[in-house]
Amino acid sequence: xxxxxxxxxxxxxxxxxxxxxxxxxxxxxxxxxxxxxxxxxxxxxxxxxxxxxxxxxxxxxxxxxxxxxxxxxxxxxxxxxxxxxxxxxxxxxxxxxxxxxxxxxxxxxxxxxx
Numbered sequence: 001x002x003x004x005x006x007x008x009x010x011x012x013x014x015x016x017x018x019x020x021x022x023x024x025x026x027x028x029x030x031x032x033x034x035x036x037x038x039x040x041x042x043x044x045x046x047x048x049x050x051x052x053x054x055x056x057x058x059x060x061x062x063x064x065x066x067x068x069x070x071x072x073x074x075x076x077x078x079x080x081x082x083x084x085x086x087x088x089x090x091x092x093x094x095x096x097x098x099x100x101x102x103x104x105x106x107x108x109x110x111x112x113x114x
Contacts, residue, residue, distance in 0.1 A: 041051045075079055
Protein backbone atom coordinates (compact mmCIF):
# COMPACT_ATOMS: atom_id res chain seq x y z
CA UNK A 1 0.00 0.00 0.00
CA UNK A 2 1.28 3.47 -0.85
CA UNK A 3 1.88 5.73 2.15
CA UNK A 4 0.05 9.00 1.63
CA UNK A 5 1.11 12.20 3.39
CA UNK A 6 -1.06 13.10 6.35
CA UNK A 7 -4.29 14.52 4.95
CA UNK A 8 -4.95 17.01 7.73
CA UNK A 9 -1.83 18.95 6.77
CA UNK A 10 -3.15 19.28 3.22
CA UNK A 11 -6.65 20.51 4.05
CA UNK A 12 -7.18 24.01 2.74
CA UNK A 13 -10.03 24.58 5.16
CA UNK A 14 -9.96 24.65 8.92
CA UNK A 15 -13.13 22.67 9.61
CA UNK A 16 -13.34 24.10 13.12
CA UNK A 17 -13.36 27.69 11.89
CA UNK A 18 -16.90 28.57 10.82
CA UNK A 19 -15.71 31.62 8.84
CA UNK A 20 -13.57 29.49 6.51
CA UNK A 21 -16.41 27.16 5.49
CA UNK A 22 -18.37 29.64 3.34
CA UNK A 23 -15.12 30.87 1.84
CA UNK A 24 -14.16 27.36 0.82
CA UNK A 25 -17.53 25.93 -0.16
CA UNK A 26 -19.62 28.99 -1.03
CA UNK A 27 -23.13 29.49 0.27
CA UNK A 28 -23.53 25.75 0.83
CA UNK A 29 -20.55 25.57 3.21
CA UNK A 30 -22.09 23.86 6.20
CA UNK A 31 -24.16 21.50 4.05
CA UNK A 32 -21.10 20.45 2.07
CA UNK A 33 -19.14 19.74 5.23
CA UNK A 34 -22.03 17.84 6.81
CA UNK A 35 -22.28 15.72 3.66
CA UNK A 36 -18.53 15.04 3.59
CA UNK A 37 -18.03 14.60 7.33
CA UNK A 38 -18.00 10.80 7.18
CA UNK A 39 -15.13 10.73 4.71
CA UNK A 40 -13.33 13.53 6.49
CA UNK A 41 -13.64 11.77 9.84
CA UNK A 42 -12.22 8.61 8.29
CA UNK A 43 -9.36 10.49 6.66
CA UNK A 44 -8.48 12.20 9.92
CA UNK A 45 -8.54 8.91 11.81
CA UNK A 46 -11.54 9.48 14.08
CA UNK A 47 -12.40 6.15 15.73
CA UNK A 48 -15.58 4.60 14.35
CA UNK A 49 -17.12 4.15 17.79
CA UNK A 50 -16.54 7.80 18.77
CA UNK A 51 -17.87 9.07 15.45
CA UNK A 52 -20.96 6.86 15.61
CA UNK A 53 -21.79 7.80 19.21
CA UNK A 54 -21.58 11.52 18.45
CA UNK A 55 -23.53 11.17 15.19
CA UNK A 56 -26.35 9.31 16.95
CA UNK A 57 -26.36 11.74 19.91
CA UNK A 58 -26.40 14.76 17.60
CA UNK A 59 -29.13 13.26 15.41
CA UNK A 60 -31.32 12.46 18.40
CA UNK A 61 -30.77 15.88 19.94
CA UNK A 62 -31.58 17.63 16.68
CA UNK A 63 -34.66 15.60 15.80
CA UNK A 64 -36.16 15.61 19.30
CA UNK A 65 -35.31 19.28 19.82
CA UNK A 66 -36.82 20.40 16.53
CA UNK A 67 -39.92 18.28 17.07
CA UNK A 68 -40.50 19.69 20.55
CA UNK A 69 -39.78 23.24 19.39
CA UNK A 70 -42.26 22.83 16.52
CA UNK A 71 -44.89 21.43 18.85
CA UNK A 72 -44.41 24.27 21.34
CA UNK A 73 -44.53 26.91 18.62
CA UNK A 74 -47.55 25.34 16.92
CA UNK A 75 -49.52 25.08 20.14
CA UNK A 76 -48.70 28.59 21.36
CA UNK A 77 -49.15 30.64 18.16
CA UNK A 78 -52.50 30.35 16.35
CA UNK A 79 -52.32 30.04 12.54
CA UNK A 80 -48.52 29.82 12.61
CA UNK A 81 -48.50 28.48 9.07
CA UNK A 82 -49.49 31.93 7.76
CA UNK A 83 -46.30 33.37 9.25
CA UNK A 84 -43.99 30.41 8.87
CA UNK A 85 -44.57 29.53 5.21
CA UNK A 86 -43.17 32.82 3.84
CA UNK A 87 -40.15 32.42 6.13
CA UNK A 88 -39.55 28.90 4.89
CA UNK A 89 -39.60 30.24 1.34
CA UNK A 90 -37.29 33.20 2.05
CA UNK A 91 -34.70 31.80 4.48
CA UNK A 92 -32.94 29.59 1.89
CA UNK A 93 -32.39 32.70 -0.23
CA UNK A 94 -30.43 34.51 2.51
CA UNK A 95 -27.05 32.80 1.86
CA UNK A 96 -27.45 33.53 -1.85
CA UNK A 97 -28.20 37.20 -1.15
CA UNK A 98 -25.24 37.44 1.24
CA UNK A 99 -22.95 35.91 -1.38
CA UNK A 100 -24.16 38.32 -4.07
CA UNK A 101 -23.65 41.32 -1.77
CA UNK A 102 -20.19 40.11 -0.77
CA UNK A 103 -19.16 39.61 -4.40
CA UNK A 104 -20.39 43.10 -5.31
CA UNK A 105 -18.40 44.60 -2.44
CA UNK A 106 -15.19 42.79 -3.34
CA UNK A 107 -15.47 43.26 -7.11
CA UNK A 108 -12.69 45.50 -8.44
CA UNK A 109 -13.94 48.89 -9.52
CA UNK A 110 -12.96 50.27 -12.95
CA UNK A 111 -10.80 53.37 -12.76
CA UNK A 112 -12.75 56.63 -12.90
CA UNK A 113 -12.66 58.37 -16.25
CA UNK A 114 -10.98 61.79 -16.15
